[in-house]
Amino acid sequence: MKKILVVCLLVASMSLLPLAPATAAQQSLRMGTASVGALFYVFGAAISEVVGNHAGMKIEVLPQGNIMTLPLMASHEVDLVMLANDELEYAYLGRGIFERQTKGKGYDVRLLMLGMRNAASQLVAGDSGIKNYQDLRGKRVVLDHGTQQALNIGSRASLIAGGLTEKDVVVIKASDIPEAVRLVTEKKADACFGGIGVPAFRELAAARGGILYLEAGDKHWPQVHEISKAYFPMTVKKGPLGIERDTVLVTRNFDLVARADLSEGEAYTIVKTVWEHDAELAPKHPQLKDWVKERFVGEQATAPYHPGAIKFYKEKGVWTDKMQAHQDALLKMKKK
CATH class of the missing domain: 3.40.190.10 (Periplasmic binding protein-like II)
Structure with missing residues (x-):
């Protein structure tokens, strides 16, 4: 009887101890x-x-x-x-x-x-007449995305990869990619930034005769790396929406x-x-x-x-x- 009492007291006292850290x-x-x-x-x-x-x-x-x-x-x-x-x-x-x-x-x-x-670029509507980054000079480009830091960095890096800077375009603001797409769809902006396969870009393509990802050049990567060392060029094979031929995009x-x-x-x-x-x-x-x-x-x-x-x-x-x-x-x- 005494042994049982001692065991019960031990169990009770152990239950009062702090739990060990979880595995x-x-x-x-x-x-x-x-x-x-x-x-x-x-x-x-x-x-x-x-x-x-x-x-x-x-x-x-x-x-x-x-x-x-x-x-x-x-x-x-x-x-x-x-x-x-x-x-x-x-x-x-x-x-x-x-x-x-x-x-x-x-x-x-x-x-x-x-x-x-994730391969990305500035992209434009199919009916815009814009075919390359140089065609963006003087155009309205979504570069500011509020607190969306990755979009703010990437949009500028892609522009630099194409041989331009934000001084060469009219900077447009949008809170996120869906808003940027809406601005391009409504012809309030000429280009916005994004990666391959973003669902919202399908809506833009349906409304404006397709989309086109603009190709990065091969001469400006030192300047791109001043923005971030994360970027590298990658060739995306023809096939995805907006990729009409094998295209080099800014990738991270x-x-x-x-x-x-x-x-x-x-x-x-x-x-x-x-x-x-x-x-x-x-x-x-x-x-x-x-x-x-x-x-x-x-x-x-x-x-x-x-x-x-x-x-x-x-x-x-x-x-x-x-x-x-x-x-x-x-x-x-x-x-x-």
């Missing part, structure tokens, strides 16, 4: 993405599902935009975020709109993986990013799971066919990799001396 498989993480229906939301939801199915790690997707998401990482209210590689550079270094948010210090974030390539990766103090184990588990099951992403969206393990590590990274990710990549033999040198250079760029 990676038990924890619920939060991922910030763009609004519901946007590509980043679709991609974030797909990765969340794959990690949940195979690692038992629940990742809640929060579609509230990066301007809202990034400040919440410091308080651990958000753990992961989907970012374009050019926007990641600006967020990490505290440039552009993120300079005001961080007083120039930037956000303490780390890259988990480089994802799919979409990335999965974590707060710097996410545990090494959690970062490792996420990277390992997506690496091993990347083929399951493609059925969830056509563009996710390009989110493959062969692209996860690359010198186009614009922020340092997370130690947990590096640990996994070293195990797979894809973390080279060049990557370590690039990592060290990125770490030194951070303002104190």
Whole structure:
């Protein structure tokens, strides 16, 4: 009887002790993405599902935009975020709109993986008579997108790749891509920026006799890289809407990013799971066919990799001396 009483007292006393930290498989993480229906939301939801199915790690997707998401990482209210590689550079270094948010210090974030390539350009209506970037000189071009930092950067980079600057055009403002498309549709703007496969561009094509993505030149990449090191030229084969022949477009990766103090184990588990099951992403969206393990590590990274990710990549033999040198250079760029 006394033994039973002692056991009961021990169990009762243990129930009053604080719970041990949850394991990676038990924890619920939060991922910030763009609004519901946007590509980043679709991609974030797909990765969340794959990690949940195979690692038992629940990742809640929060579609509230990066301007809202990034400040919440410091308080651990958000753990992961989907970012374009050019926007990641600006967020990490505290440039552009993120300079005001961080007083120039930037956000303490780390890259988990480089994802799919997103080829983009200024595009025009099929009935506009505009065939190349030089035809845009003096025309109305949507370059300002409010707090949409990736669009603000990309629209200017694409213009520079075509041999122009914003001084060569009339700058038009729009809050997002749907509004920019509406302005072009209504002939209140002559061109707007966007990537291949954006659904809103189909509406523009239907209303204005098709669309055309303008081709980037090959002479202005040093100037493009002054905007961001994230960009590189990529030839898109004829076929997609707006691509009438093989066309070189300004391209950057979409990335999965974590707060710097996410545990090494959690970062490792996420990277390992997506690496091993990347083929399951493609059925969830056509563009996710390009989110493959062969692209996860690359010198186009614009922020340092997370130690947990590096640990996994070293195990797979894809973390080279060049990557370590690039990592060290990125770490030194951070303002104190």
